[in-house]
Amino acid sequence: MTTAPARIVGLRCRACGRGAPLGPTHVCELCFGPLEVAYDYTEVAPLATRAAIEAGPTSMWRYRMLLPYEAEEAPVSLGEGLTPLVHAERLGEQLGLRRLYLKNDSQNPTNSFKDRVVSVAASWARQQGFQVLACASTGNLANAVAAYAARSGLRGLVVIPDDLEPGKVAPTAVFDPVMVRVRGTYDDVNRLCSELADRMPWGFCNINLRPFYSEGSKTLTFETCEQLGWRMPDEIVIPVASGCQFVKHAKALDELRQLELVEPGRPPRLTGAQARGCAPVATAFERGETHIVPVREPRTVARSIAIGNPSDGSDVVRLARASGGVVTAVEEEEILEGIELLARTEGIFTETAGGVTVAVLARLARQGRWSRDATVVAYITGHGLKTVGALEGRTRVPEPIPARLRAVLAADPGGLLEAGQPAARRAAG
Amino acid sequence: MTTAPARIVGLRCRACGRGAPLGPTHVCELCFGPLEVAYDYTEVAPLATRAAIEAGPTSMWRYRMLLPYEAEEAPVSLGEGLTPLVHAERLGEQLGLRRLYLKNDSQNPTNSFKDRVVSVAASWARQQGFQVLACASTGNLANAVAAYAARSGLRGLVVIPDDLEPGKVAPTAVFDPVMVRVRGTYDDVNRLCSELADRMPWGFCNINLRPFYSEGSKTLTFETCEQLGWRMPDEIVIPVASGCQFVKHAKALDELRQLELVEPGRPPRLTGAQARGCAPVATAFERGETHIVPVREPRTVARSIAIGNPSDGSDVVRLARASGGVVTAVEEEEILEGIELLARTEGIFTETAGGVTVAVLARLARQGRWSRDATVVAYITGHGLKTVGALEGRTRVPEPIPARLRAVLAADPGGLLEAGQPAARRAAG
Numbered sequence: 001m002t003t004a005p006a007r008i009v010g011l012r013c014r015a016c017g018r019g020a021p022l023g024p025t026h027v028c029e030l031c032f033g034p035l036e037v038a039y040d041y042t043e044v045a046p047l048a049t050r051a052a053i054e055a056g057p058t059s060m061w062r063y064r065m066l067l068p069y070e071a072e073e074a075p076v077s078l079g080e081g082l083t084p085l086v087h088a089e090r091l092g093e094q095l096g097l098r099r100l101y102l103k104n105d106s107q108n109p110t111n112s113f114k115d116r117v118v119s120v121a122a123s124w125a126r127q128q129g130f131q132v133l134a135c136a137s138t139g140n141l142a143n144a145v146a147a148y149a150a151r152s153g154l155r156g157l158v159v160i161p162d163d164l165e166p167g168k169v170a171p172t173a174v175f176d177p178v179m180v181r182v183r184g185t186y187d188d189v190n191r192l193c194s195e196l197a198d199r200m201p202w203g204f205c206n207i208n209l210r211p212f213y214s215e216g217s218k219t220l221t222f223e224t225c226e227q228l229g230w231r232m233p234d235e236i237v238i239p240v241a242s243g244c245q246f247v248k249h250a251k252a253l254d255e256l257r258q259l260e261l262v263e264p265g266r267p268p269r270l271t272g273a274q275a276r277g278c279a280p281v282a283t284a285f286e287r288g289e290t291h292i293v294p295v296r297e298p299r300t301v302a303r304s305i306a307i308g309n310p311s312d313g314s315d316v317v318r319l320a321r322a323s324g325g326v327v328t329a330v331e332e333e334e335i336l337e338g339i340e341l342l343a344r345t346e347g348i349f350t351e352t353a354g355g356v357t358v359a360v361l362a363r364l365a366r367q368g369r370w371s372r373d374a375t376v377v378a379y380i381t382g383h384g385l386k387t388v389g390a391l392e393g394r395t396r397v398p399e400p401i402p403a404r405l406r407a408v409l410a411a412d413p414g415g416l417l418e419a420g421q422p423a424a425r426r427a428a429g
Numbered sequence: 430m431t432t433a434p435a436r437i438v439g440l441r442c443r444a445c446g447r448g449a450p451l452g453p454t455h456v457c458e459l460c461f462g463p464l465e466v467a468y469d470y471t472e473v474a475p476l477a478t479r480a481a482i483e484a485g486p487t488s489m490w491r492y493r494m495l496l497p498y499e500a501e502e503a504p505v506s507l508g509e510g511l512t513p514l515v516h517a518e519r520l521g522e523q524l525g526l527r528r529l530y531l532k533n534d535s536q537n538p539t540n541s542f543k544d545r546v547v548s549v550a551a552s553w554a555r556q557q558g559f560q561v562l563a564c565a566s567t568g569n570l571a572n573a574v575a576a577y578a579a580r581s582g583l584r585g586l587v588v589i590p591d592d593l594e595p596g597k598v599a600p601t602a603v604f605d606p607v608m609v610r611v612r613g614t615y616d617d618v619n620r621l622c623s624e625l626a627d628r629m630p631w632g633f634c635n636i637n638l639r640p641f642y643s644e645g646s647k648t649l650t651f652e653t654c655e656q657l658g659w660r661m662p663d664e665i666v667i668p669v670a671s672g673c674q675f676v677k678h679a680k681a682l683d684e685l686r687q688l689e690l691v692e693p694g695r696p697p698r699l700t701g702a703q704a705r706g707c708a709p710v711a712t713a714f715e716r717g718e719t720h721i722v723p724v725r726e727p728r729t730v731a732r733s734i735a736i737g738n739p740s741d742g743s744d745v746v747r748l749a750r751a752s753g754g755v756v757t758a759v760e761e762e763e764i765l766e767g768i769e770l771l772a773r774t775e776g777i778f779t780e781t782a783g784g785v786t787v788a789v790l791a792r793l794a795r796q797g798r799w800s801r802d803a804t805v806v807a808y809i810t811g812h813g814l815k816t817v818g819a820l821e822g823r824t825r826v827p828e829p830i831p832a833r834l835r836a837v838l839a840a841d842p843g844g845l846l847e848a849g850q851p852a853a854r855r856a857a858g
Contacts, residue, residue, distance in 0.1 A: 079513020
């Protein structure tokens with residue numbers, strides 16, 4: 001293995017603080033807590049200036065000094081990250097928020113935030129000599145792993161539950177990974193992959209490569225603050241699956257503050273969003289506990305976040321509480337309405353997980369959680385094209401008409417005949 | 430209407446040079462040629478410096494000084510443009526090109542380059558007081574118009590052929606535009622919309638707003654040269670539908686050279702890509718003519734570029750010839766192989782139109798068109814998720830197996846059991 005530079009100290013257990021050498025491992029030998037990459041921030045600081053970051057690549061790799069990748073060789077990249085932070089004026093108007101922003105991470109190479117984490121994992125794995133890039137996945141991760149394996153020349157291996165939506169299988173198969181379909185839930189798949197990672201010399205992004213992989217999530221929050229003019233928002237609404245990215249957003253905020261990259265101020269409240277049909281974290285939060293009771297049979301259209309036994313669930317509850325945030329779950333109908341509300345007000349089409357985020361945002365706004373001037377950011381983490389089926393029967397496709405002017409005028413579609421006069425012309429006439 | 434600033438002179442006919450006032454019109458009254466926006470480049474020049482552009486927004490609007498939008502008000506934007514320019518080393522290796530680049534415009538808000546043109550059209554239309562933003566479309570444009578209408582608060586109206594792929598209808602319907610399905614081909618739809626644009630006070634992006642709309646295409650080429658370090662490539666491969674964007678890329682190169690934004694040098698050859706099943710422009714090119722014989726019944730999976738009577742076809746032939754480029758058409762099987770080749774080598778999943786582009790690129794490379802060191806750029810203009818159906822039956826989805834380690838080992842998926850040992854560990858062992 002190459003020598004790690006001084007800015008990367010090694011791995012460290014998030015629970016007990018015990019150190020471990022850098023390597024493909026993710027569980028503390030002492031307490032079984034999660035291992036994280038530890039940095040020497042005195043080494044990072046000279047590299048992490050606003051000017052240096054702004055002059056960097058127009059991708060998440062402008063934050064390379066805060067990511068665990070050190071080789072001379074360029075990282076495995078498809079231009080992930082630096083996705084738009086959209087000021088949502090029309091949605092904000094409906095929700096009574098003047099400063100509502102959407103971080104649209106569906107605009108990534110494979111259309112979900114998973115490209116961020118996989119780009120880091122693939123870069124590290126290739127540099128370490130791994131030949132197989134693998135994952136357990138509910139779909140989005142498989143899509144990203146298959147794409148980045150192709151891009152990097154590693155062999156891709158994706159292990160997926162057999163009932164995954166076809167819409168998520170075909171766009172993964174096109175990258176020609178080895179695909180293993182397993183009878184069972186995501187949690188079954190995940191257990192199986194843990195065994196495989198122990199036995200085989202394969203790099204599983206979300207298992208033995210997890211400490212590296214998960215660091216990629218931080219860039220979403222780095223960029224959000226940069227795009228707000230190096231200011232922290234008042235609250236961030238984040239979808240919760242394993243809880244991994246939620247935890248990393250908290251770490252990202254700590255780093256931004258420690259490195260004095262953001263203006264001083266109260267760190268944002270971190271709020272989690274789940275679907276009621278698989279809401280182990282929201283349930284723990286509501287009960288005032290941190291212990292997570294696993295959900296054995298997730299039942300929700302929001303498949304990409306339906307993890308019944310979330311590895312970082314307890315930490316999510318703690319971080320939400322400590323920051324002043326909440327973890328809220330919404331019903332199935334709210335999820336679909338959330339997708340439609342976002343599409344109709346802002347022109348952004350998100351997958352079911354994004355519907356969960358928007359539904360939580362809408363519910364909390366209507367409950368009066370925020371003042372009109374609060375800066376609230378919602379993370380939209382995946383694209384609607386991946387879960388089109390969820391909307392089946394909800395959109396009306398009109399009957400065809402003949403290709404003649406009088407047929408259109410007779411139909412008066414949408415009552416448009418009365419509308420549509422340009423204001424300027426009306427004034428002139 | 431607001432007073433246009435000095436940098437925008439008005440409209441001007443591309444064929445006869447006659448001027449016209451700025452307004453929602455696209456055909457020269459004198460010669461029926463296409464109207465374009467004309468600039469006073471002495472006014473543009475002080476604004477169009479490399480430093481100013483690089484300090485601008487991380488979207489195509491960093492080129493605002495070269496776009497026909499002048500209001501104080503922010504443009505209607507979802508963060509379109511500044512998409513990745515990917516150095517395609519693995520695909521390049523297969524094709525004998527060390528400097529092959531892919532401009533991945535599928536990473537736009539609605540996953541095609543149409544977001545660029547619609548963002549300009551919507552901005553101009555809203556500022557002029559239009560209340561309806563409309564289009565004739567083969568799918569991608571309808572998707573973009575519906576999204577940007579939602580974003581801007583204008584009413585969306587999309588007119589589409591009745592046989593459009595369902596995969597393209599649902600993601601448009603979610604934005605809740607008025608949708609008119611018409612019996613006939615795209616050319617029938619287009620004729621109908623021309624009549625509607627004459628009669629109704631609606632802004633049709635690709636008809637009466639066309640001079641403004643089409644300017645957005647230029648940003649694809651502006652960005653490509655910027656991302657190459659303000660250098661022009663040797664050749665650009667561009668999919669050809671109406672030919673509109675092809676013509677605008679030539680204009681963009683003229684502007685970059687005139688404003689001395691790019692290093693001096695020979696301007697790139699411009700090469701067009703069509704599907705043989707609807708190849709009126711390639712056919713004219715091959716015959717050594719400029720006259721376009723319309724194709725009455727397009728027959729290709731590449732629906733989004735299947736325009737039988739392309740309005741700018743003759744200009745494409747002229748510009749390709751003058752620049753030293755070609756216009757080439759490929760067969761259906763090549764298109765699908767092009768999609769797969771791109772996915773498996775670079776991790777980018779493109780729609781059928783992108784398959785056409787890659788297939789033309791691959792064919793020309795194999796014919797020895799380029800030296801190993803030529804800088805070749807291919808424009809990948811839309812996302813594979815929009816035409817997943819085209820690959821039906823080509824990807825093998827494996828039978829499910831039990832969630833047990835020994836089941837995986839017994840299956841030895843992809844023959845991976847022999848592979849995958851990290852090089853570092855092998856060396857150590």
